[in-house]
Amino acid sequence: MTYDIIIIGGGITGVSIAYELAKKKAGKILLLEKEFLSAGSSGSCAAGIRAQFGSEFNIGLMKLALEKFEVLAEELEYPADRIGLWQGGYLVMSSSQPEWESLKARVIVQHRLNVMTEVLTPGEVKYRFPDVNVDGCFGATYHSKDGHADPFYTVFAYGKAAERFGVEIRKRTEVTELVRDDQGIKGVRLADGDTIEAKQVLVATGAWTHHLMKTIGLDIPLWGERHEILITEPVERVFSPMVISFSLGYYIQQRPHGSFIMGLPPEQKHRWFDPAQFDISPTWGFLERMSDTVQRILPRFKGLNIVRQWAGLYEITPDSHHIIGPIEEVPGLFSAAGGSGHGFMYGPGLAPIMAEWMLGQSLSYDITRLNYQRFAKGELVIEPAVVG
Numbered sequence: 001m002t003y004d005i006i007i008i009g010g011g012i013t014g015v016s017i018a019y020e021l022a023k024k025k026a027g028k029i030l031l032l033e034k035e036f037l038s039a040g041s042s043g044s045c046a047a048g049i050r051a052q053f054g055s056e057f058n059i060g061l062m063k064l065a066l067e068k069f070e071v072l073a074e075e076l077e078y079p080a081d082r083i084g085l086w087q088g089g090y091l092v093m094s095s096s097q098p099e100w101e102s103l104k105a106r107v108i109v110q111h112r113l114n115v116m117t118e119v120l121t122p123g124e125v126k127y128r129f130p131d132v133n134v135d136g137c138f139g140a141t142y143h144s145k146d147g148h149a150d151p152f153y154t155v156f157a158y159g160k161a162a163e164r165f166g167v168e169i170r171k172r173t174e175v176t177e178l179v180r181d182d183q184g185i186k187g188v189r190l191a192d193g194d195t196i197e198a199k200q201v202l203v204a205t206g207a208w209t210h211h212l213m214k215t216i217g218l219d220i221p222l223w224g225e226r227h228e229i230l231i232t233e234p235v236e237r238v239f240s241p242m243v244i245s246f247s248l249g250y251y252i253q254q255r256p257h258g259s260f261i262m263g264l265p266p267e268q269k270h271r272w273f274d275p276a277q278f279d280i281s282p283t284w285g286f287l288e289r290m291s292d293t294v295q296r297i298l299p300r301f302k303g304l305n306i307v308r309q310w311a312g313l314y315e316i317t318p319d320s321h322h323i324i325g326p327i328e329e330v331p332g333l334f335s336a337a338g339g340s341g342h343g344f345m346y347g348p349g350l351a352p353i354m355a356e357w358m359l360g361q362s363l364s365y366d367i368t369r370l371n372y373q374r375f376a377k378g379e380l381v382i383e384p385a386v387v388g
């Protein structure tokens, strides 16, 4: 059977683009996922969502994504309490004078784009968020519309809506190879040896993207990097923002049911291009570093029991931005991967634009700078506000 579009990967990126394409009546669409929806990074993440970026490009894009998150439950006809959008704000802490100056400079850009972030002195942080220890903090910025959602249900909601619009989703179906000829992409080969043809193929396989593109000789600069995270026992719901530091790398939030989720970047960074190298085993060192950090930042919650720790992969690119759009060497082939530590929040914002791009329509927001060609041209997308 021949499809108009095959999408590989059932994370937030793949399902949201599948939905947007189907909504635009893009023809026969097949989504292939080797495990289950949200089995990759999307199901491992903290699902934080923020417009507090530093570049106009990212602030504008994330403003669109936030607006989409706000209507997502209604649009996808999925229970709002499951998608679980919680807009308790992001409290971005500074830990040096230069960092503080840089955060304030970003707020000027955010205000220009109508992202009304507040600038708080340490005293104001203490007054507004008495649980936060402000020792060593030079000031913080706070945007009340930032927040987080439930990553699993968000992906499931997109998957269900895509199916309602006619997308065929096949789980437990691994693509082992892309298939091309001199004219362009032809389709995909599955683990059982079957070939499925399509006019367009979108690779939305997160950290697995380098490996899959390699099957037709493409060398995409995208690798997996282990990031650890933990969740505590639930306690009374008292803490609303995501408290985060880009320089120290921590982020801590309380979920609607009362558990705290928190993470820190790895001490040692590995660049894993080949899935055979992927190691997402949890470490004792992370538990110690994370416990020390949370006791320092939120001392009131000292003594909370940890119920689970896990690790997932950031899918990183040289500038920590997606590689998205057509792969020019292979007409009909597209990529949408590489969201690094912010690929969940970007999903709903990028998806409608990516659907426009695949269908040859004019783009409602110019994301062409995220194209793969930027590396050859040396035109990296620079963004200071990433966790990493």
Ligand SMILES: Cc1cc2nc3c(=O)[nH]c(=O)nc-3n(C[C@H](O)[C@H](O)[C@H](O)COP(=O)(O)OP(=O)(O)OC[C@H]3O[C@@H](n4cnc5c(N)ncnc54)[C@H](O)[C@@H]3O)c2cc1C
Binding pocket: 008, 009, 010, 011, 012, 013, 014, 032, 033, 034, 035, 036, 037, 038, 039, 040, 041, 042, 043, 044, 045, 046, 047, 048, 049, 173, 174, 175, 176, 204, 205, 206, 207, 208, 212, 227, 228, 229, 263, 311, 312, 313, 314, 315, 336, 337, 338, 339, 340, 341, 342, 343, 344, 345, 346
């Ligand atoms: C600990 C941690 C915390 C994070 N916190 C945040 C956060 O707070 N906010 C945020 O925005 N982002 C966060 N991220 C990043 C975010 O999780 C990712 O950027 C995002 O989920 C990527 O989504 P994706 O759909 O592109 O990739 P994935 O979710 O990885 O989906 C790719 C899918 O492709 C499938 N696949 C791979 N190869 C094949 C194949 N050959 N055939 C078929 N299927 C295949 C995989 O099984 C997988 O399901 C975090 C990540 C981690 C690890």
